[in-house]
Amino acid sequence: MTRRSSRTPLAALTLACLIEPLAAATGPVLATDADTLDPVVVTATRTARTVDQTLAAVTLITREDIERLQPRTLPELLRGLPGLDVAGNGAFGKNTSFFLRGTDDDQLLVLVDGIRWGSATSGGASLELLPPAQIERIEIVRGPRTSLYGADAAGGVIQIFTRGGAGALGGGSGLQPSAAVAAGRYDTRSARAGLAGGNDRTQFGVYASQFETDGYDVQENGVPAGFGLSPVQPDEDGYRNSAGSARLAHRFAGGTLLEASVLRSEGETEYDGAPDETEFVQQVISAGLLVPVSDAWDAALRVGESRDENDNFADRTFFSTFDTTQRTASWQNVVALTPAHQLTLGADWRRDEVDSTTAFTRDSRDNWALFAQDEFSAGPHQVIASLRRDDNEAFGVETTGNLGYGYAIGERANLTASYGTAFVAPTFNDLFFPDVGFFAGNPDLAPETLQTAELGLDVLTPAGRLAVQGFRTEIDDLIVFDALLGSVSNLDEAVITGGEASLETVRDDWRLFGAVTVLDPENRQTGAVLPRRAKQFARLELDRQLGSLALGGSWIVQGERYDDVANTNRLGGYGLVNLRAAYALADNVSLRATLDNLLDQDYQTIATYRQPGRALFVTLALDTP
Numbered sequence: 292m293t294r295r296s297s298r299t300p301l302a303a304l305t306l307a308c309l310i311e312p313l314a315a316a317t318g319p320v321l322a323t324d325a326d327t328l329d330p331v332v333v334t335a336t337r338t339a340r341t342v343d344q345t346l347a348a349v350t351l352i353t354r355e356d357i358e359r360l361q362p363r364t365l366p367e368l369l370r371g372l373p374g375l376d377v378a379g380n381g382a383f384g385k386n387t388s389f390f391l392r393g394t395d396d397d398q399l400l401v402l403v404d405g406i407r408w409g410s411a412t413s414g415g416a417s418l419e420l421l422p423p424a425q426i427e428r429i430e431i432v433r434g435p436r437t438s439l440y441g442a443d444a445a446g447g448v449i450q451i452f453t454r455g456g457a458g459a460l461g462g463g464s465g466l467q468p469s470a471a472v473a474a475g476r477y478d479t480r481s482a483r484a485g486l487a488g489g490n491d492r493t494q495f496g497v498y499a500s501q502f503e504t505d506g507y508d509v510q511e512n513g514v515p516a517g518f519g520l521s522p523v524q525p526d527e528d529g530y531r532n533s534a535g536s537a538r539l540a541h542r543f544a545g546g547t548l549l550e551a552s553v554l555r556s557e558g559e560t561e562y563d564g565a566p567d568e569t570e571f572v573q574q575v576i577s578a579g580l581l582v583p584v585s586d587a588w589d590a591a592l593r594v595g596e597s598r599d600e601n602d603n604f605a606d607r608t609f610f611s612t613f614d615t616t617q618r619t620a621s622w623q624n625v626v627a628l629t630p631a632h633q634l635t636l637g638a639d640w641r642r643d644e645v646d647s648t649t650a651f652t653r654d655s656r657d658n659w660a661l662f663a664q665d666e667f668s669a670g671p672h673q674v675i676a677s678l679r680r681d682d683n684e685a686f687g688v689e690t691t692g693n694l695g696y697g698y699a700i701g702e703r704a705n706l707t708a709s710y711g712t713a714f715v716a717p718t719f720n721d722l723f724f725p726d727v728g729f730f731a732g733n734p735d736l737a738p739e740t741l742q743t744a745e746l747g748l749d750v751l752t753p754a755g756r757l758a759v760q761g762f763r764t765e766i767d768d769l770i771v772f773d774a775l776l777g778s779v780s781n782l783d784e785a786v787i788t789g790g791e792a793s794l795e796t797v798r799d800d801w802r803l804f805g806a807v808t809v810l811d812p813e814n815r816q817t818g819a820v821l822p823r824r825a826k827q828f829a830r831l832e833l834d835r836q837l838g839s840l841a842l843g844g845s846w847i848v849q850g851e852r853y854d855d856v857a858n859t860n861r862l863g864g865y866g867l868v869n870l871r872a873a874y875a876l877a878d879n880v881s882l883r884a885t886l887d888n889l890l891d892q893d894y895q896t897i898a899t900y901r902q903p904g905r906a907l908f909v910t911l912a913l914d915t916p
Contacts, residue, residue: 334402334430334450336664336675337439338625338635343749346675346695346707348373348433348760348791357423359834359843361871361885361910363479363502365418371830371847373791373806374433378823378852378896379419381509382903384530384560387419390824392433392762393787393812394446398715398739400436402450403575404552406595411615411643414443414718417599420556420573424483424500425536427454434762435743437713438677438693441639441660445713445741453536453554456487456494467915475908479504494540502532510563511899517855521899524563532558548581566603566610574598587627594620614646632667643719651723652732656685673697685722686738689714707747715739721770721779733778740767755796755803763788784815800836805829819858823897825850839875844868854898865894883910
């Protein structure tokens with residue numbers, strides 16, 4: 292979902308880095324005149340770089356992509372992208388796992404506007420609870436980034452940028468309203484509204500959204516499941532999400548840039564079991580300051596807080612609370628030693644806290660880290676090297692590194708190779724869950740460690756942009772449940788070998804995007820396939836613009852997977868055909884429709900949990916460019 296750009300010298304991005312916060316290192320990219328350069332991402336290197344200069348496998352999803360695809364949920368938007376597999380306990384706010392190149396969702400780091408987001412107890416981020424209406428763009432970086440971000444960025448990083456302001460810092464101004472209402476199957480209805488503004492020094496944006504659905508009965512009733520028979524609860528499992536976000540950025544006369552953002556999503560989701568309902572709050576607050584110390588030195592400070600809060604109920608009676616908070620601070624310095632040589636030095640701090648009705652044996656931990664990255668190029672050669680040292684009071688010191696090399700073959704191809712190490716921190720559940728008879732945390736756990744090697748080729752062909760990557764990841768000290776001990780231990784090892792390819796082309800009024808991923812995620816101890824990962828999956832999108840009418844379709848194919856570690860419960864593969872259309876009724880006003888699961892496929896990605904059937908959704912939207 293992003294095109295390959297031509298190679299750009301490091302020096303040509305120096306000004307862009309001042310405004311696109313290279314600053315916030317992990318901060319949002321603000322619209323600037325630098326947008327006329329090649330597409331720029333910040334997640335892969337914590338600095339503003341064109342896609343080919345990151346020496347990483349990157350997928351970029353823009354607001355235009357979101358409007359074109361019309362997803363109701365984030366899992367819909369991400370399913371089948373290169374290297375990215377999704378498995379869920381149903382749709383519409385139900386628990387969902389995201390496997391990036393076969394790694395688990397607690398081996399995936401999720402950032403929102405540069406701030407870590409996720410649960411300190413379970414280790415994953417509830418991406419299913421973040422409405423697409425609040426998202427401006429998404430950067431997906433595949434491969435280890437622990438040497439830049441610390442624990443859990445082992446499989447890669449997904450960074451979500453909330454919607455920003457209008458105009459451009461350095462040009463443009465005005466107000467841009469937006470709004471939409473939608474309705475569809477399962478008595479689903481939604482609405483969103485927003486207002487953005489800006490001038491040559493200030494941008495702001497305020498957005499709100501509401502999504503409700505009566506849903507459907509997500510779990511088969513009374514069939515064999517992981518723990519005996521599934522519950523008999525033949526009711527509709529609904530979902531409600533109310534969300535809002537705001538963004539403000541201001542550039543002072545001396546070039547200093549100040550920006551802040553907030554995102555809050557709250558609501559309730561119903562499911563089968565005990566408990567059978569969760570009231571949730573997901574919140575991220577971020578603030579950043581970029582100071583251009585000199586023509587060659589930029590210093591940035593970013594602070595923030597994320598919250599993952601859940602109150603659980605069984606038959607409308609309170610059952611439990613699991614609230615976690617992550618507070619972070621980052622100080623980063625980027626120094627241009629020469630036009631083609633850049634050094635990044637920084638320090639990170641993070642504090643995780645748990646507040647729960649479950650009496651964890653420990654409810655907080657701190658992590659301090661120092662990191663450095665060296666980027667330089669000479670002719671067709673480019674090298675990026677990074678090193679990081681983390682000191683966590685719960686499990687000690689970990690050092691990780693990454694080395695990447697790129698070779699430009701003329702102006703149309705780029706060959707890359709990289710090797711990186713990573714670690715995954717044990718969660719609070721793993722370490723500190725109290726002994727409840729059948730399970731207890733293990734305070735002696737060591738972090739999981741990973742080593743990944745990758746080769747890639749990125750080519751601009753007459754047919755479009757072609758990207759191919761091959762990779763191998765070895766995981767040691769894999770944390771697994773030990774039934775004999777009633778706890779978790781560092782028992783297993785795993786190897787994930789795979790490849791992915793994507794092609795994107797835009798010709799006249801046609802657009803084509805295709806991606807295919809092949810994996811062999813093996814538990815080295817048993818020879819079994821790691822559970823809930825499809826070994827093959829693909830995605831194909833085709834769109835055509837016919838004057839005021841836009842037509843499109845997607846075909847998403849998933850191979851078989853196993854629901855258990857012993858590979859005794861096989862889930863068959865499936866293929867989804869989704870259709871979409873949009874008609875411009877007037878300037879900035881459009882009528883849109885999607886027909887999902889055209890063939891009404893009956894499929895599951897987690898045993899006994901149904902996915903939605905054929906569904907029509909219609910949207911009336913106002914979007915000011």
